[in-house]
Amino acid sequence: MTVTAAAGFEAAGIAAGIKRSGALDLAVVVNRGPSQAAAAVFTSNRAKANPILWSEQVIVDGTVSAIVLNSGGANCFTGPEGFQVTHRTAEATASALSVSAGDVLVCSTGLIGDQLDGEVLEEGVLSAVNRLASDAVAGDDAARAIMTTDTKPKTVVIEGGGWRIGGMAKGAGMLAPGLATMLVVLTTDADLPAADLDTALRAATRVTFDRLDSDGCMSTNDQVTLLASGASGAVPAVDVFTEALTEACRNLALQLQGDAEGASHDITIEVRGAASEDDAVEVGRSVARNNLFKAAIFGNDPNWGRVLAAIGTTQAPFDPYLVDVSMNGVRVCHAGRPDAPRDDVDLTPRATHVLIELHAGEASASIFTNDLTHDYVHENSAYAS
Amino acid sequence: MTVTAAAGFEAAGIAAGIKRSGALDLAVVVNRGPSQAAAAVFTSNRAKANPILWSEQVIVDGTVSAIVLNSGGANCFTGPEGFQVTHRTAEATASALSVSAGDVLVCSTGLIGDQLDGEVLEEGVLSAVNRLASDAVAGDDAARAIMTTDTKPKTVVIEGGGWRIGGMAKGAGMLAPGLATMLVVLTTDADLPAADLDTALRAATRVTFDRLDSDGCMSTNDQVTLLASGASGAVPAVDVFTEALTEACRNLALQLQGDAEGASHDITIEVRGAASEDDAVEVGRSVARNNLFKAAIFGNDPNWGRVLAAIGTTQAPFDPYLVDVSMNGVRVCHAGRPDAPRDDVDLTPRATHVLIELHAGEASASIFTNDLTHDYVHENSAYAS
Numbered sequence: 001m002t003v004t005a006a007a008g009f010e011a012a013g014i015a016a017g018i019k020r021s022g023a024l025d026l027a028v029v030v031n032r033g034p035s036q037a038a039a040a041v042f043t044s045n046r047a048k049a050n051p052i053l054w055s056e057q058v059i060v061d062g063t064v065s066a067i068v069l070n071s072g073g074a075n076c077f078t079g080p081e082g083f084q085v086t087h088r089t090a091e092a093t094a095s096a097l098s099v100s101a102g103d104v105l106v107c108s109t110g111l112i113g114d115q116l117d118g119e120v121l122e123e124g125v126l127s128a129v130n131r132l133a134s135d136a137v138a139g140d141d142a143a144r145a146i147m148t149t150d151t152k153p154k155t156v157v158i159e160g161g162g163w164r165i166g167g168m169a170k171g172a173g174m175l176a177p178g179l180a181t182m183l184v185v186l187t188t189d190a191d192l193p194a195a196d197l198d199t200a201l202r203a204a205t206r207v208t209f210d211r212l213d214s215d216g217c218m219s220t221n222d223q224v225t226l227l228a229s230g231a232s233g234a235v236p237a238v239d240v241f242t243e244a245l246t247e248a249c250r251n252l253a254l255q256l257q258g259d260a261e262g263a264s265h266d267i268t269i270e271v272r273g274a275a276s277e278d279d280a281v282e283v284g285r286s287v288a289r290n291n292l293f294k295a296a297i298f299g300n301d302p303n304w305g306r307v308l309a310a311i312g313t314t315q316a317p318f319d320p321y322l323v324d325v326s327m328n329g330v331r332v333c334h335a336g337r338p339d340a341p342r343d344d345v346d347l348t349p350r351a352t353h354v355l356i357e358l359h360a361g362e363a364s365a366s367i368f369t370n371d372l373t374h375d376y377v378h379e380n381s382a383y384a385s
Numbered sequence: 386m387t388v389t390a391a392a393g394f395e396a397a398g399i400a401a402g403i404k405r406s407g408a409l410d411l412a413v414v415v416n417r418g419p420s421q422a423a424a425a426v427f428t429s430n431r432a433k434a435n436p437i438l439w440s441e442q443v444i445v446d447g448t449v450s451a452i453v454l455n456s457g458g459a460n461c462f463t464g465p466e467g468f469q470v471t472h473r474t475a476e477a478t479a480s481a482l483s484v485s486a487g488d489v490l491v492c493s494t495g496l497i498g499d500q501l502d503g504e505v506l507e508e509g510v511l512s513a514v515n516r517l518a519s520d521a522v523a524g525d526d527a528a529r530a531i532m533t534t535d536t537k538p539k540t541v542v543i544e545g546g547g548w549r550i551g552g553m554a555k556g557a558g559m560l561a562p563g564l565a566t567m568l569v570v571l572t573t574d575a576d577l578p579a580a581d582l583d584t585a586l587r588a589a590t591r592v593t594f595d596r597l598d599s600d601g602c603m604s605t606n607d608q609v610t611l612l613a614s615g616a617s618g619a620v621p622a623v624d625v626f627t628e629a630l631t632e633a634c635r636n637l638a639l640q641l642q643g644d645a646e647g648a649s650h651d652i653t654i655e656v657r658g659a660a661s662e663d664d665a666v667e668v669g670r671s672v673a674r675n676n677l678f679k680a681a682i683f684g685n686d687p688n689w690g691r692v693l694a695a696i697g698t699t700q701a702p703f704d705p706y707l708v709d710v711s712m713n714g715v716r717v718c719h720a721g722r723p724d725a726p727r728d729d730v731d732l733t734p735r736a737t738h739v740l741i742e743l744h745a746g747e748a749s750a751s752i753f754t755n756d757l758t759h760d761y762v763h764e765n766s767a768y769a770s
Contacts (some may be wrong), residue, residue: 015494034600045694045698046696046697046698046699046703047527047693047694047696047697047705048697048704048705051769055449076690076693076694077693077705077718077721077722077723078708078723079722083720100442105397112688112689112690112693112694113689113690113722114720114723128622149540156539215676215677220690220693260432271700283457289744291676291761291765292600292765295761295762295766296765296766298762298766299766299767301766301767303461303497304460304497305461305496305498305605306497307433308462308497308605309430309432309461309497311431311432312430312432312433312605313430313431314431318431319464320431320433326520333462335464336462336464337462337463337464338463338498338499338500367512372676372765373762374759374760374762376676376680377680377683377758377759377761377762378759379675380681380684381680381683381684381686382684382686383515
């Protein structure tokens with residue numbers, strides 16, 4: 001069901017001809033109301049794509065009628081012509097739906113530096129608007145149309161009390177935050193104003209998408225959008241809604257991790273005993289970005305020395321001679337010294353748990369990452385070809 | 386000739402039995418004076434190996450009689466027993482040479498978390514001291530004895546006016562700074578006091594080893610040591626000496642880059658037009674650490690979009706729509722937009738030049754890195770086995 005699971009939403013996903021493969025490459029999601037409240041968070045990369053520059057303006061008033069998303073090209077570093085293509089896409093969508101272009105978000109994903117064809121996008125938008133529907137097939141087509149190197153669509157539905165959250169996401173590489181680093185559209189038929197949606201969305205992404213760090217590379221095009229139709233008539237408490245939204249975001253984030261380019265391990269790095277949550281995140285992220293650690297996990301090697309070397313590069317308070325490290329339940333390092341034999345650790349399962357106990361405080365956080373594999377190198381050396 | 390090229394120095398490299406392979410694994414370099422002035426810089430990793438903790442104390446008074454170095458084990462995160470092994474190694478060396486243990490530096494390199502055998506090291510030291518010589522063979526053996534995954538020894542000799550600098554280095558992975566990230570011993574027969582040596586060494590490493598960033602991973606054991614015997618009787622001006630020392634360090638740094646684990650490209654990232662030198666370094670390092678960029682270079686793909694995406698994650702002042710990017714002399718991005726066709730770029734040579742012109746100021750810097758290859762993943766997933 002994805003984005004059409006929530007009442008008040010229609011979607012479509014079509015093959016507009018942007019991808020040479022002929023695969024689905026353009027999605028439209030429309031909010032039929034009665035409310036059109038919305039919130040969005042964008043990449044913190046300072047090199048932003050044209051659709052980000054556009055969408056940052058659209059979201060200012062908290063009102064969004066529709067969002068149009070294309071795969072097959074990021075429309076990033078394509079100059080004023082590229083911005084005109086984004087603008088034209090929004091205008092075509094607005095015209096077909098009889099809404100204001102200023103209420104249409106645009107998202108693009110694919111290779112940086114390739115110019116998109118405005119004519120192809122405009123025709124695609126018209127075709128997609130003609131196919132809008134509120135059923136499961138339409139929602140699923142939309143989720144497929146935003147895929148790039150993803151091997152499967154990522155969707156979620158969360159049931160509230162008389163209201164729902166639906167969502168779709170794409171992303172398989174450049175998964176590191178600053179925030180989102182992927183395209184995500186979340187819909188809800190709860191009736192909440194834009195300010196509450198914004199609060200809930202920032203709270204949810206902070207502990208989900210922001211904690212996903214597949215390869216340390218931050219995209220130029222990431223956007224997480226939340227659209228609320230109010231069609232259920234239900235007005236949940238903001239904290240209850242935030243909890244459900246966080247669950248939806250966590251579910252999608254773990255789907256992104258599970259489909260990361262070339263990965264053979266989904267690694268949760270849990271940091272406990274940090275002096276602050278920020279310290280825990282910094283330590284977890286430093287380990288998640290350490291290529292030597294990532295390659296070791298690929299080789300099923302519980303190389304805890306690389307974990308400690310990575311922690312040592314952070315600013316977080318810790319004593320190297322108090323740190324414990326466990327891998328898949330086996331404590332291989334205790335108080336900065338060898339503990340259980342490396343051979344006791346079984347790293348063959350895809351799901352991998354690394355627990356770091358800093359003994360520097362009470363705060364904790366988990367970072368979600370992947371290993372560094374031959375397939376990652378292969379996919380990312382051949383992406384443009 | 387390496388470290389024995391400068392008058393006043395003797396060296397030895399032997400197989401002490403630390404490495405199971407039976408390869409050379411222990412080196413001693415002795416300064417016979419008349420001066421025993423010295424300077425050293427150490428890893429900025431806060432997780433420091435036992436030999437670093439020891440050597441940081443030894444260097445305080447600027448006097449060093451000898452340095453003993455072993456491969457086959459990093460002696461890092463090995464607890465108080467590990468520190469005792471370092472202490473015992475220094476004592477054994479001091480006793481055999483009739484000097485103070487407080488004037489003996491110790492360096493170790495290899496796997497983190499493995500305990501070294503103090504008995505083996507002590508016997509190795511005695512054997513090495515018996516073989517000390519000032520000839521080319523002795524210097525070459527020492528350079529070979531500190532190798533880990535290095536495929537060849539790294540040595541340098543610089544001729545001053547009546548004085549010389551000799552050097553040896555090891556390092557093939559974990560090449561990222563904070564400072565050194567490798568073991569380097571430099572000798573000179575120039576007669577300079579420890580304070581001048583320290584000034585010269587810090588100036589030289591700042592623009593050489595500190596600009597080498599092979600894989601973004603910072604070692605726990607890195608140390609660059611400069612020993613001066615004064616045996617030439619020459620007293621060069623500090624700036625003249627610093628220039629020669631910088632040349633020696635640059636030469637060794639490029640040898641380290643050229644032998645980086647699994648690399649197929651030696652990449653110079655030159656950043657021009659930055660607002661400050663620090664900004665230029667930050668931008669260059671951000672690109673050098675971007676796995677997607679590194680994998681693209683491995684695939685001979687001039688993917689400049691990944692360069693811009695990496696720049697966008699920095700704090701350096703720049704306008705994404707003014708940036709130019711050239712690869713091997715072909716400007717593929719001009720003012721943030723596609724310029725020459727990607728196909729015009731030939732990335733098949735091992736030497737790769739990426740020029741980034743920020744148009745934000747007058748400062749510049751170059752960072753030296755490598756590509757991300759299948760061989761890198763293979764070597765680093767199998768290192769411990």
